[in-house]
Amino acid sequence: MTRIVAKDVSKFYGETKAVYRAHLEAKDSEFVTILGPSGCGKSTTLRIIAGLIRADEGRVYFDDKDVTHLPPNRRNIGFVFQRVALFPHMNVRRNIVFGLKARHVPGREIDRRIKEVLAIVHMEGFENRSPSQLSGGQAQRIEIARVLATNPDVLLFDEPLSNIDAKLRDELKFEIRKIQRETGKTMIYVTHDQGEAFAISDRIYVMSQGIVEQVGTPTELYLDPSTPFVASFIGQNNFITGKLEKIDSASGVGTILTDGIEIRTQIPDGFASGDKVTACVRPEDIEIIPETQPKPEEATKGTIIESIFMGNATRLHVDAHGTVLKVDLRGPERFSYLNVKGKEVFLSMKKCTVIKGHQA
Amino acid sequence: MKAARAETAKQFAFYGYVMVISGLLLLPFIVTLLRSLTVTLPDGRTTLGFRPYLDIIGAFWPKVYLSLSISITTILIDTAIGIPAAYALVRYNFRGKKTLYTLLNGVWYVPGICYALSLILAYYFLYKWFLGYWGFIAAYTAGFLLLMIMTCIVAFRYLDPCYEESASCLGAGRLTTFFKVTLPLIGPGVSAGILLIFVLAFNEFITALLLNPPTRLMTAPVRVYADIRNYGVREFIAAEAVILQLISLAVVIVYLKLVGTKYLRGVILV
Numbered sequence: 001m002t003r004i005v006a007k008d009v010s011k012f013y014g015e016t017k018a019v020y021r022a023h024l025e026a027k028d029s030e031f032v033t034i035l036g037p038s039g040c041g042k043s044t045t046l047r048i049i050a051g052l053i054r055a056d057e058g059r060v061y062f063d064d065k066d067v068t069h070l071p072p073n074r075r076n077i078g079f080v081f082q083r084v085a086l087f088p089h090m091n092v093r094r095n096i097v098f099g100l101k102a103r104h105v106p107g108r109e110i111d112r113r114i115k116e117v118l119a120i121v122h123m124e125g126f127e128n129r130s131p132s133q134l135s136g137g138q139a140q141r142i143e144i145a146r147v148l149a150t151n152p153d154v155l156l157f158d159e160p161l162s163n164i165d166a167k168l169r170d171e172l173k174f175e176i177r178k179i180q181r182e183t184g185k186t187m188i189y190v191t192h193d194q195g196e197a198f199a200i201s202d203r204i205y206v207m208s209q210g211i212v213e214q215v216g217t218p219t220e221l222y223l224d225p226s227t228p229f230v231a232s233f234i235g236q237n238n239f240i241t242g243k244l245e246k247i248d249s250a251s252g253v254g255t256i257l258t259d260g261i262e263i264r265t266q267i268p269d270g271f272a273s274g275d276k277v278t279a280c281v282r283p284e285d286i287e288i289i290p291e292t293q294p295k296p297e298e299a300t301k302g303t304i305i306e307s308i309f310m311g312n313a314t315r316l317h318v319d320a321h322g323t324v325l326k327v328d329l330r331g332p333e334r335f336s337y338l339n340v341k342g343k344e345v346f347l348s349m350k351k352c353t354v355i356k357g358h359q360a
Numbered sequence: 361m362k363a364a365r366a367e368t369a370k371q372f373a374f375y376g377y378v379m380v381i382s383g384l385l386l387l388p389f390i391v392t393l394l395r396s397l398t399v400t401l402p403d404g405r406t407t408l409g410f411r412p413y414l415d416i417i418g419a420f421w422p423k424v425y426l427s428l429s430i431s432i433t434t435i436l437i438d439t440a441i442g443i444p445a446a447y448a449l450v451r452y453n454f455r456g457k458k459t460l461y462t463l464l465n466g467v468w469y470v471p472g473i474c475y476a477l478s479l480i481l482a483y484y485f486l487y488k489w490f491l492g493y494w495g496f497i498a499a500y501t502a503g504f505l506l507l508m509i510m511t512c513i514v515a516f517r518y519l520d521p522c523y524e525e526s527a528s529c530l531g532a533g534r535l536t537t538f539f540k541v542t543l544p545l546i547g548p549g550v551s552a553g554i555l556l557i558f559v560l561a562f563n564e565f566i567t568a569l570l571l572n573p574p575t576r577l578m579t580a581p582v583r584v585y586a587d588i589r590n591y592g593v594r595e596f597i598a599a600e601a602v603i604l605q606l607i608s609l610a611v612v613i614v615y616l617k618l619v620g621t622k623y624l625r626g627v628i629l630v
Contacts (some may be wrong), residue, residue, distance in 0.1 A: 062404050072528040085526035089544045098540065148532055266488035 002153040002186050003022040003028055009058030010053035011041075011047050018044045020210040021058070026154075031177065037199040037233070042160050042190045045207070050079050050156050050186060059271045059297040062153060071101070078185075082159040086131040092118075092142050097151040119219035120179060135324035137168040144176070155180065155187040156192040161196065169270050170185075172198055179263040194234060196261070198222075206230050228355055230315045231280040238286070238325045240279040241358045244271055255298075256354070260321025265352045278355045283315065288337075299346040300325075307340055314338065318347060389605070396598035412595035413603075420583055420600055424607070427580040430493075431561040434500040437552050441501075441549060442508030447542075449509070450516040467506050476567035479503050484574075492575035499571065500561055508553040509559070515549020548619050555615045559608050580604055 004352045006024040010017065019041040026032040034042040047053040049060055051072040059068045061157055064114065067075050088097050096114050105113065118124050121141040126263065128194050129357065131139055140160055153328065177200040180187045191197050199219040206213045206221065208227070214221060214230045225231035231238070242258030247267050254267035256279050263279050302320035314334035316327040329337055399409040434441075449457070479499040523545060527537040543550075568579040580585065581604065588595045 050529060052529070072525070073531045073533055076531070077529055079526065079529035081522050081526060083520065083522055085520075085522040087523060087527075087541055089547075098527070098532070099530035102533075102536060103528075146530070 004044065004154055004186055004188065005047050005061040007059045007061065009045065009055040009060065011044050011048060012056050013054060016208045017078075019048065019055075022205075022207070022212050022237070023284060024049070024187055024188075024205055024212070024214055025169050026186050029186055030201060031180050031187045031189065031202045033189045033191060033204045034203035034207055035191060035194060035204050036213075038192055039275060040207045041190075041210040042207050046100070046158050048155055050077055051075050052079075068090060069157045071313075076103075076150075076153045077148045078150060078155045079142070080147055080157045080160045082142050082162055084131065084136070084143060084163075086134075086139055086146070086194045086210065089129050090124075091128050091130050092134075095131070095142065096146045096149050096264045096323075099146055103184060104151075117254040120148060120182075129274075135323075135338065136164050137172065139196045140164060140172065144179070147232065150207055152185070155185050157189045159191055162191075162193075169196075176200065192288070201280055206233065208233070223353075224353055225280060225353055225355070228278060231278075231353065231355060236283050237280045238283065240281065240323060240325075242277065242279065243283060243306035244273055244275045244277045247271070247273055254354075259323070261300050261323060263349055263352060264298050265349070265354060267354055271356070272352065275356060279349075279352045281349050281352040283326040284313075284330060285349065287348050287350055288316075288323060288329070289346040295346045299348055301344065301346055304337070304343045304345060306338050309334075309338055309339055316340075318345065320347065370609045371385075372551075375417055382574075389572045392598050392601055395595055396602045398595050398598075400595075401471075412599040415596040416599055416603075417587070417596070420504065420580070420587075423578055423580040423583040426577060426601070427562055428607075430500060430579065432499050434504055434561050435557050437497065437501045438505050438557060439550060439554065440530065442505055443512050445505075445547075446512030446516055450513055451521075464506060464509070472524050477565055477572055480570050480574075492577050494567075496571055496575055496577055499567055500564070502565060504557045504561055507556050511549055511553035511556065512546065515546040515552075518549065518617040519545055551615065551619050555612065558611055562608060562611075563604065 002200070004024070006022060008021045008023050009017040009019060010021055013067040022045050024032070024034070034045060036042045044053060048055045048058075051060075051070055054297065055068065059066055062075065063066065072079070074208055086092075089096065090098065093114060095109060096117065100110050100113060115124070118126065119351060121144050121146060123138065123141050126134070126138070126142065133141075134142060137308070143160070160176070161172055173196050176189070180200075189197075189201065189290065201218060202221040202238065202275065203215060203217055204221055205215050208229045211228045214225065216224070221230060221234050224293075225237075226236060228239070231237050232288045239263055240258055240263065242261070243261075244267065245255045248255035253264055254273075256263040256265070256269070263281075265279070287325050289299055300320050303323065304316050305319050305324070306315075306317035308315045308317075312330070312336050314329045315338060316329065318325045318327055325347065363464055370621055385491055387521050394408075396412050397408045397410065399411040433612065443576070449460070462627070471479075478595050483495055483498040483502070519542070523541050524537055527541045528534075532540070563581055564579070564583045566581045580600075584600050586595060587594075587600065591597065
């Protein structure tokens with residue numbers, strides 16, 4: 001339908017760089033999410049794309065059309081706000097009609113559209129309710145219906161579920177995904193909730209402090225974070241800082257050395273011996289080597305200092321030469337590590353991601 | 361037993377105090393009302409009756425209509441000017457905004473007579489050209505505009521910008537958004553300004569008194585004053601005063617019934 005490009009957009013508030021040279025693209029019918037902690041500039045970026053905020057630098061294109069200076073009402077967008085923005089002085093029907101009239105939809109088509117969009121969001125029969133008679137979830141469904149009724153080229157959602165309770169949020173996020181799939185509209189969705197972003201997005205832009213840190217599919221971001229921020233923001237991680245020693249040029253395997261911990265792993269291109277690096281190891285990627293098995297040379301020795309049973313996993317805190325590592329046991333062995341404080345174990349890192357620099 | 365008695369005594373003292381204060385506040389109104397209902401019989405005895413209301417000199421009523429007309433015209437013009445001005449003040453940032461707010465607040469501390477004099481001096485040219493009514497309106501419009509702007513500023517600050525933003529995203533232009541979304545939502549706030557201007561303009565005295573000679577227009581409050589000067593404090597004058605009070609009171613009551621107290625916070629006790 002429509003390709004969205006935000007080309008190197010920036011927004012400054014005095015000295016603060018709310019958004020700095022953010023480059024964002026959403027292809028036809030793609031579901032793109034901007035993910036980041038509060039204050040990272042994700043909502044500002046979305047509002048720049050919508051035309052609610054003027055960018056100080058950069059341009060916005062819908063397909064090949066430069067919309068940078070167009071007001072929101074001339075961009076044919078659908079925007080769903082974090083707070084419910086249904087007009088409180090109009091009932092549901094009149095709220096939807098407002099958008100249809102603004103887009104000059106002929107009168108005879110109005111009733112058909114209202115029926116159609118209320119069916120999409122499962123809110124048939126609510127035409128005459130006033131917004132104050134709707135629950136948070138219902139109001140947000142009507143908001144989505146109001147936006148869909150105007151048949152926008154692109155859908156922009158700004159944390160639409162953050163004021164809705166957990167169970168309903170879970171349900172609605174998949175519905176939003178389904179609506180996006182069925183209508184085939186290009187969508188940019190803003191959230192601070194990683195689970196939400198992973199569940200529904202084709203691609204995710206991770207933002208922090210006004211800049212785009214990394215772009216990728218959920219699996220790419222999880223398995224291969226490219227910056228310390230992404231590594232710490234997405235999922236749980238152990239950060240082991242150290243120095244890169246001897247890279248085997250044939251196999252690409254290098255050794256990261258730090259106090260008492262030695263990690264052998266595949267080193268990506270662009271690294272050299274002596275670089276300061278951070279090895280990111282997810283808790284589920286650390287294994288305890290059974291006592292009966294031989295210990296490899298690089299196995300890390302540590303002492304269990306804490307064991308927390310979480311139901312589907314047992315989280316161990318293991319002190320390895322001063323570095324406390326989080327280790328998740330998922331299999332049946334999780335039950336045999338419930339009261340094991342002080343026990344010595346040998347750990348092996350199954351997988352790790354290497355990032356330049358030291359994670360603070 | 362002793363404690364209970366002490367408690368009762370405390371309550372009595374408290375209620376007594378409240379009654380005394382209420383009495384002090386209401387006394388002038390009650391006395392005026394009683395005076396307006398006092399009829400002196402030929403033998404010198406007095407009784408209660410509506411006679412003073414019938415004695416009101418016929419010329420009083422046109423002054424009431426004039427006061428109503430001036431108040432309503434002032435309101436219409438102030439609303440038309442005040443809403444856009446308040447909108448601009450709230451939604452747009454510009455240099456000197458804070459200074460402007462301070463100046464606006466400061467206007468309230470100018471003594472009434474000085475403010476009235478300034479208005480008269482400023483709009484003197486209008487009295488010469490229009491011979492009265494519109495000069496009067498000019499002075500009143502300028503004098504009460506601030507009240508409208510202040511109440512509208514409060515109303516706009518209460519209004520979440522997301523309604524206007526969502527209207528714009530739905531495809532509505534600025535005018536449609538303003539008339540269909542913004543105005544209905546700030547309506548009650550605007551009405552608070554209208555109410556305040558009505559009550560104050562309808563009863564305004566100082567400017568009206570100073571404007572009386574050049575414009576040859578006499579508003580109802582000035583008429584009450586003139587009657588006191590001419591006839592002394594008589595029963596029919598008390599009746600005139602009561603009528604003016606009742607008109608203001610009726611407008612306030614109708615407003616409170618229709619809109620409620622939400623937009624009068626800080627102006628009246630609720």
